[in-house]
Amino acid sequence: MHNRILKGALLGLALAGMSMSAQAHRGWLLPSTAMVEAKEPWVTLDGAISEGLFEFHHVPLRLDNLTITGPDGVTTKAEGAVLGKFRSTIDIRLPKDGTYRLAIVSNNVMGSYKLGGEVKRFRGVEGTPGAQVPAGATDVTTSTTHTRLETFVSANDMNDTALKPSGVGLEMVPVTNPSDLRAGEPITFRFQLDGKPLPNFPFSMVPGAVKYRGTLGELRFTTDAKGEAKFTVPDANMYWLSAKFPLETQKGPPAPGAKRYSYTATLDVLPQ
Template sequence: MKTLLRPLCAAAALTAMLAAPMAAQAHRQWMLPSMTVMSGNDPWITVDAAVSNDLFIFEHVPMRLDGLVITGPDGAAVAHQNAATGKYRTTFDLHLAKPGTYRIASVGDGVMASYKLGGEQKRWRGAPAELATAIPAGATEVKITHSQRRIETFATAGEPTTEALKPTGQGLELAPITHPNDLVAGETAQFRLLLDGQPAAGVEVAVIRGGGRYRNDPGEMSLTTAADGLLEITWPEPGMYWMEAELRGGKSPIEGAERMAVYVGTLEVLPD
């Protein structure tokens, strides 16, 4: 009964992650499935992926699929099909060939560095593995930012399963306690926010229902994770919801780097 969300071009994605908290920014990244809970013998879904001002409205730029990772009910990787990128959105199809829950995620892990060399300001952007040889000897005023991003959604064919929901232990992740495809209006769902596999305490989380373009009040909920990373959300009404959490600082796997970890998800809440 529900669902969750990925980037634009590498430069734009990293820029967005290094700016003010994403919940306060005009442009939001998201993935939106055509359905989240299905039955039948041969279910398929189509997923839209975009960056927009209004949630789930195509009016800014498409997201790119270079970090797309889809995990099937057995934990194995699943390929998407029929991908196409237009002016405002990217779309792809997913065949839910096996019964159970699928995790559809766009994952990014990048580094930005600035430094001075010979009195001239330099900048570099790339993968963490490239960092060791990217900054030349003699560089001064070196500043490194390690940015990790996860944008995801979930879909279930038949009965919900949990194998695809296992955390990877990298970056900021949502570990469902309540199944993400079993969310009902008026009920309270529980999740746990993790950073590198450990509970992320005191993280601010924004939850916004889609359709704000047609309402005066966007209906944003501002929540904070507990000491054990627990996040409880009581859904006021049915609909598609966008969730965003951002964590700055803390220890990075890259020595000397400033940490920036972002989680974005889309969840569907069904009527009681």
């Protein structure tokens, strides 16, 4: 069981099947802070999958595919992550002042085919050997899941260059800079799918430290006709934002040919 869950973590497939129940395992990135003010700014980033948000007690989330988009809009691959028993961790230098996007994006494929009279099933990251269908296969059915998991950090200043959407998959576009979120003050986010706004689209935010509250404390919001949501959160905390498209109406594997999209972000909300 442990190996199966860990393998799912490596591929990002575990992220696609997460629910908002209190017992669900969630994948998350956790920055040491959302705003660094220093002459030579650095941030430490942890990644894990756990039942309790921001608690290290299950399996690590690999950071092999972590990318860093800097204040100038240039995206680079993160290097030097360390894989531990319950978490992965990496120290990231922030050489330019402004806002950074730290993200793991993947396209996962699962399906089945018939070869030599036998039905075979497969799953893997799109473009890798595990997701390939061999020549001669028939009755091929596939479904794909696009996942984006991210967080944001600013060094000495804030700007919005790294916040521009890619136009691919399910994305949250911060109108309010995610390094400047405060309890009780208006926050505005926009959601879009493949570059198009998502009107009347629901998403949720769950504050950390659930074990100290005894309740999940989930906050639910919905975008307006333009795909934007303007809202407040009552308390300062580290929050886990989650959204999926299409909305889940039933459990179990996706239908053949289906496309699913999953988005999660860790957001640091400070006191007023």
